[in-house]
Amino acid sequence: MNNKTAGLAAARSRGPSKRTGPSGPGIALSLGVDVGGTNTDAVVLDADNAIVAATKQPTSEDVTSGIRSAVRTVLGAIGERRSDVSHVMLGTTHATNAIVRRRDLGRVAVIRLGAPASTGYPPLTSWPADLRETVVAGSALLPGGRMVDGTPISPLDHNGVLRFLKGLDREVDAVAVCGIFSPSFPDQENEVEGLVRSVLGDSIPVSLSHDIGAVGLLERENATVLNAALYGVAREVTSSLLDVVAEEGLGAASVYFAQNDGTLMAIEFAERYPVLTIGSGPANSIRGAALLSDVENAIVIDVGGTTSDLGVVSKGFPRESSMPREIGGVRTNFRMPDVLSIGVGGGTRIDPVSGSLGPASVGHRLTSDALAFGGQVATLTDAAIVAGQVDGELGQRRLSAEPRVADALRFGLDRAHQWVAESVERLSNGKLDTPIVVVGGGAFLVPDDLPGAGAVLRPEHGDVANAVGAAMSLVGGRSQEISTYDDREEAVARASRAAIDRAIEAGADPLQVEVYDILETPVSYSAQQTVRISAKAAGPLSTLATRPCHKSLDQSTLSIP
């Protein structure tokens, strides 16, 4: 697709027939934006989730101006219908960038509840020194917390909390609170929030760990502190997005942010949980590719210039990784899509003698360095052209390779196909007929006859799948409980209720939100038989729960589903 704009106002493209996106009266058009490392994509979808307009723009240094430009372009392409845009969804990298570059982060006072437990592992010990220095305004490990069965480790020390807060000698922008086993027993964290407000005022943002992550103290604490450090960034992003929306005359539209599990959250929620926006890009891309192909279960392959990223969509949601993730050098345990990256991209180099692959890639210099473009470097794109597997203008290019180099190209391409096939098999969990959805500029590197795989689908507009994913997401919530084996049914009910409440709080329609996944994991080595229960819920966007951007309420936001 042309890099400037691709208004498709007339093109009623093939979209999913089944409606899985936002629904209800008053929703006419949805505008989805996804900010990636290289490109910022935007799409406008109609009520049947067909693409009305799409664009791909380079991501700007400040991110926001790139978003503005992408939004303007698609709105320009739909002309009069811009007034029908009722929902705006944004997936953005602001939070990741702020952490990685250590910029615009707030100063956080960190309170852990649980002493004397965990005193061998003080807060933030494993953080990179420069990030710790940027973020931490002070930390305390105070009495409190609970054991796995709910028994208090030690009584919450109100005076200790107050003393710590009053004794802070550095400016504090936000407070992070993390109690041992708070995902099962959140009461003390809530109590401390009240104490914080009594000292630092009602406007101080407080991050509570039970809202952020699951069992795993240090990783959850880290994510909670990062969340607290991101409030300023979140305020900046939400207000500038609201500005863009207002400038473009979409004042009545509701605004949502994409989360890393492929669901959306309302803008008020995003202001409180900015850390949950990290990793939304791959989640949107996986979900969007599946939705464009009208499949609920699939393996998605996004073939770029340097790597192919493979993910799994299961019942419409990205499958999550069980591995801890590092963000800016900090270990966290919150949900991320399970993405397998392999060194197969359009620009991946092929050794002209041995035929071995990469790992180096010519990247964006493909159009100058590759053999097919008169350059000197043999790439996978060249191999695919020689093999006659590339359509369109690129496939018409001629390149002359000596027989020896041609052999190497063939060998390299075979190896790439084999690598893709192995990776697909690895992600398939043994299900032989799982459909494969291929998107991205190097999609021709995935053959149609992958052994052991189902049909290979190549959806139209696959190159803006991430923005489509943002625009078509449901609103999600989740919760975790630890319970004895005998009480597990009650615990499942509790966890389900909490997940549903979270989804509603995040902006889901209370009448349509459902639990879509329950996972029970036995806790072994425990003399008492214990299970960990995770519940996930999601539902379509509520037309009532979110605030309009302008004070003048539009009919569409008042209609009752």
Next chain:
Amino acid sequence: MTRMITQSDVAALAAGAAVFGTGGGGAVSTAQMGTETALLEHGPVRLRTVDELGPEDTVIAMSGVGAPTVGIEMLTSAEQPRTLLEEAQRVSRRMITAVMPTEIGGSNGVGPIGWAAQLGLDVVDADGMGRAFPEATMVAMNVAGVPRNLTVLSDVVGNVTVMRTIDATWLERHVRAFSVASGSLCLGASLIHGNDVAGAVIGGSVSRAVDVGHVLLGATHPVEELSAALGASVLISGKIVDVSRRTVDGFVRGSVTVAGVGLERDRLVRVELQNENLIVLEDGKVRVSVPDLITLVDSETGHAISTELLRFGMRVSIIAWPCDPLWRTSRGLEIAGPHAFGYDIPYRPYAGSGCPTKKRAAVSGGV
């Protein structure tokens, strides 16, 4: 030559301990972090060989006891190791001179090194298992019949219990009860007199875990080099085609099947697992069984994969190597042979590849 464990050895120790964990023993990452912090603060610890212990020595064998899921949330108190040490000294009226990990496999192989640094004590280059086992009865001291009638336990809150039990079975029962009352996590310690250590522990296991870890972290061909360092054989390198887990009364039992690739595509090898990998079967025959060691490693990185992380499609290699001769005695097999885990099969010693290579990787120098 006296050998030290420094902060830069901890990552290797953790990688090695995970390999000796034979699929269990708990995740090493939190223990690794705690131990690195302790060594940074208190300096390196000195390793003493079993031969270097004499009648004036008393060894405290230490480990965490409880549920790994709890172990990543309710972390130990900095006071716990000292509480254990002081209580043990008080009731035994002996001066404790060295720390020994009860279990080298998994997180318990890593934590005690940091505790020793905190306490200013040496570490005995040995452990009670040479691997990971699920129960307190499954220790070399029990096999050798060394009196272990004194056990001290401490929890995160500061409660301390001293147990004088009549045998290891009662010990296991009481430790579990204390662990539950402590929120499914406590530290436990027992004392061994310096004269009793030889023959009642698995010698050299700490330095072996560090060495194997260094080999692994520095390897160009990780699976081959790791196996050579262990004296292990690679039973198969292939991909996981089936993982079945069933929950029996809230506990996990399962198996994983690995299919060969390339010329070996017709082979199917199954591993029976509980908390650890216990038995390897091929064509209906037992190839290796507990107490010999069985670890599934990532075919590319060589890193051990714990049982709960095994997934369909993973490229893995199954490596196996012989246990310490102590476990092959009739008493050893009674305690930790196939029957002890509910399998009605005879134990056949597994030979591995013969001798482990004696090549030493770049480890911390002597002092």
